[in-house]
Amino acid sequence: MKLFVGNLSYDLSDGELRAAFAEFEPVLEFHRPQDRETGKPRGFAFVTLADEERGAAAIAALNNKMLGGRELKVNEAEDRRGFTPVRSHRQDNDDPTVGALPRIDNRPVGKDGQKVRYKSI
Secondary structure (H helix, E strand, O other), X not given: OEEEEEOOOOOOOHHHHHHHOHHHOOEEEEEOOEXXXXXXXXXXXXXXXXXXXXXXXXHHHHOOOEEOOEEOEEEEOOOOOOOOOOOOHXXXXXXXXXXXXXXXXXXXXXXXXXXXXXXXX
């Protein structure tokens, strides 16, 4: 079960956070994103536990618990909303139009009513 752990203190070390989940071992994955510009940890993490039972126990025990001077928010992680991976036509050799973006022809119209044709140099 994948858990979202929010409202983390920026001063909280990864070791302290891992220690909070020690009684719910095994932890299969631990991910604490870092800010791109500063390199410092962000205010949340994702923790994947072995099964639903351990995940539910972790939520019950750690949600609203004080850690690093802040009250943790622990709940089941949700899939990204609105995230749909873009498929390239190179990924589907059977149908090259699958996932291909529509081509927009925004060339100006000439005096003859035809689209202006550009020539390469």
